[in-house]
Each structure stands twice: as structure tokens, then as C-alpha cells.
Amino acid sequence: MPAEATSVPAPEQEEDQAVLALRLAGPLQSWGDRSAFNRRDSRPQPTKSGVVGLLAAAAGYPREADITDLVGLRLGVRVDQPGTLLRDYHTVSDYRGRPLPQAGVNAKGIQKPTSPAKDTHVTHRYYLQDAVFVAAVQGPITLVTTLAEAIRRPAFPLALGRRSCVPTQPIVLGAVRDANLEAVLAEEPWQAGEAAKNAYRRRYQRGPEPFSPHRIDLAATFDDPSGEDTLQDVPRSFAPRERGFSTRRIRHAWLNVPTGLPPSPAQAADTAQPAAVAGGHDPFALLGW
Template identity: 85%
Template structure:
């Protein structure tokens, strides 16, 4: 049968394309990261372990993974996908921990390389002492906010309150004070939540801020304070390499993320010199570090 020489009319495009799956509801978890010592390393070279001046995404994701009971080999794609914002409430000061390492038998130290039998080679020329430097932040307080799917964020909030593994501020030796989770999960964005969360600095810093306000006569309000913050932002003006691919020690690796720096006008929670601000730890219950002013 001969083909019809008249072509069929072309179909007009659908004026209402398929919207696809709806976005999940978002929620924000707010974390108070404070303790006598913190260390947020993003690189280590030989015998030196540095600390960045604020929490890294790797450190925050590691804390959440530990709370949720995930082993080091577990998939952390969902945690890495959370949007992070960090506010510096109390920057703290840098502490250098100086170490020397020697062999108790008086023998030269081995090097990292091994021979064909898998035995470490001796240092050449012989080296009797290794010098190491480890850096920490002392007396620092940060407020971190993570934003993501509400179901995941709710589960992480519950895990932070009843963690499966011990939590740490960058390194296992850096124990956090309580509370870590600041209240229930919030609606909105990390920017809005961090701008509304009251100042979490220690009582010593708050008392000094109140005295400065009462001295006058400079225009100064004890009720608000400007705090530096950084946010995950694909169009941000800075780049950091602190996004973990996995926590498996055999496959450790990091990728970069873009961040944006900003200043936030934050309520201090102060009222007057006659009003004592209740420490956050007192609200959560007993905290052995409360007397140190965190």
C-alpha cells in the first residue's frame, strides 16, 4: 500500500510541562560548638597539625555522623549535602602543643618508608628526636547551623541528644560542653536562623561587653552585637577544601566548596547589669565545664 504523501501535523509543545518531584520540606538544626579546646584541621604536613579559625564542614559532618552511629565506611552523601553556616560567637585564641618523640631505648627513629619485608627503614642520616606541633583553639564558641530535608535534620537532632558514639570538636581529645543542640529544629534558612539565635559567648565575654556598653558615651547598644559568619554559597567569593568524600581511613579525600563571608546583627540576650544571663549549660542540666565560663 503506498505511503500517504501528506505528512502528519507536528504536535505542539505542552504548555504546562511536568513539574517533576516536589522539593522536600527543609529544616535547620542549630549546634553550639564550645569547649576548653577545639581543633578544626583541613590539612596536615609531616609533623604539623594546624587548626582553622572556625569549624570545617568535615568536622561538623564527622560530628553528625558519630552522633548517628555511622561507621567510618558508611555513605555520607546525605550529610555532605547539608548546607552549613557557621557564626563566630567567641573566636578564642590559638594554642600550640609542642611535642618531642624519641625511642626509649636510645635508638635512632625509623622513617615512614618500609623495606621489601615491610619493616620501617631507619632515618638517614640518623635522627634521634622528632619535633611535632599541634594547634588548638582555646576558649572558642561557635554556632553552626545545618539545613536540609526535614526528616534527615530531625533524625540528626535526636541523634545529637543521644549520640551513638562520643562527640568531639574536630579531634577526639576535644570534648564539647553542653548543650550542643540549641532547642528544636527551625524553619527557614541558615542565614535567618543564625541572625535570630542569641549570642552564645561565655559569661566572661558577656560581662565585658556589658561593661563596655555602660561606660559610654560612645553610641553602643548592649542588646545587639555584630558577629562574623560564613555560609555555603555556590556563588561565594572564597573556596575551602574541607568537604569529605568518605571517613574511611584507607580512602580519605576532600573536595572544595565555595563560601560567602558575612556579618550578622545578633541579639545579645543581655538586659541590664542587674540581670544575670543564665548560662546555656544551666538550662541543659549539669555540665562539668560550666564553671570555666563556656
């Protein structure tokens, strides 16, 4: 008798990938990847730890939760409006008039007093004001779709790097897409504010210079294992006692993005003219073509 055939399970197939595009805009943003006791810096664009933190807050992850699935998402960030750097100057003192304690503690775990006594501590905190970014994450379609719904109905308040930096709406740009990360960031229309768009309009309305109102070049960065640059902003955990960061490689690029702006009156008139008139000479005019 021939041996009974056994069924071999098919190898598990990798889940289809999808991309979620997010508009990160607000009066203030702060994307720190390092800090000191009296200084809180901000990078010029969103960090991976900041974007992962926003997604984790939306999905209701506790601080001690495993964030491996979120860290595994591929990130791309486009700079639609770089904004300007704002320094917030702080002074800290004890309301009771006592000298401030230092960071060190004694054998009982109580902070030691400053020596010599220090009554005022100065801190500097940096923010980006009036900045707009488009961040896109790519990963398994089930996870990305879940995150899109979570951002629309977040479990915890969302922030642009720090709790005090509240995002404006909308955050989610359209539906989840099955295109790749670069294509989504190249096709998503320009998200800058009206002031930036008006300044761009004035540039192409000045005259006949070769300047297209329909497209604009924007800087972008992408997660890329063969990228030419590195950033130390990948979170290991958000648990207070287990916080730490690892590095990722990134690639810098320029994307030619649709602006969504109408042409100037002069350019619209030029476009309406036949090619012969615009060029000043039509070799087929005598033939009546």
C-alpha cells in the first residue's frame, strides 16, 4: 500500500504593506532627541521616537507596553513648512524661599542642597513655531489601519513631541494607501499654511520666469538601511525606568510635490495661446494648418 500523503502547511506569507500619511502641524512643536538638566533642544523635523509616541498614545499603549510593532514601522518625513526656532527662557525657584536642591541624593535618598546655595535655576527650552510636516509610516496593513482609526479617536491626548504641543486638525490625510512610502509623500499635496502659499504665489506672479505654480520641491528623509546618515532617536521603551534609544539609518531626498495652486493670470493666458503664437514663429502657417 502506498504511504498516505501528508499535507505540508504552506509557509506563512508576509502581510501586505500599507502607508498612513499624517499632517503634523500646530502653533508649537518640539522634537527632542537629547536633553540636559537645563536645556531641552528640538530637532528641525519630527523624530521617530516622537512619531512612535504619538501613535502609541492614540492606540492606548501603556508606558510599559512593548512597542516593537510601532518601532518596526518605516518612517518618512516631508518638510512642508520648516517654521522658526523659538527659545523659551525659564527660571525656577522654591516658592518657600529655600535654596534649590541638587540632582544628587544622600544615603537616605533625599536630595542634597546645592553648595554653594542656589536660589534660582535657569533653563532653556526650544520649540518649532508654525511648522508643518507630513509624516508617513509604512507597515502591515492591519496595524496601519488600526492606527489610522486610533488617531481619529485617540485613547490618550496627542502631542507633537511634548505634551504642551497640541496638534491641529486634520492629522490623518486621507485613507490608508497600498502605495510605497516614497510615492505617498511625493503625491500628497503641499500642506503649508496660507501665508507660505501666498508667498509662493507672489514669486510666480512677478513675471515670465520659469517657475511652476503646480509643483514645489520639498526636503524629505526616509528610513533606509543603506542611508548616508544616522539618527539616535529609535525608542526602546517609554517606561520611565527603561527609557533608551538606538540608532537608525536615514536617506535624504528632494520630492517634487503638487502645490494645489492655480496658475497666475499671465501663465494661464500663455497656456491658452497656440504654440505658434507663444513661440513667435509657425512654419506651417502658410499651409493653413
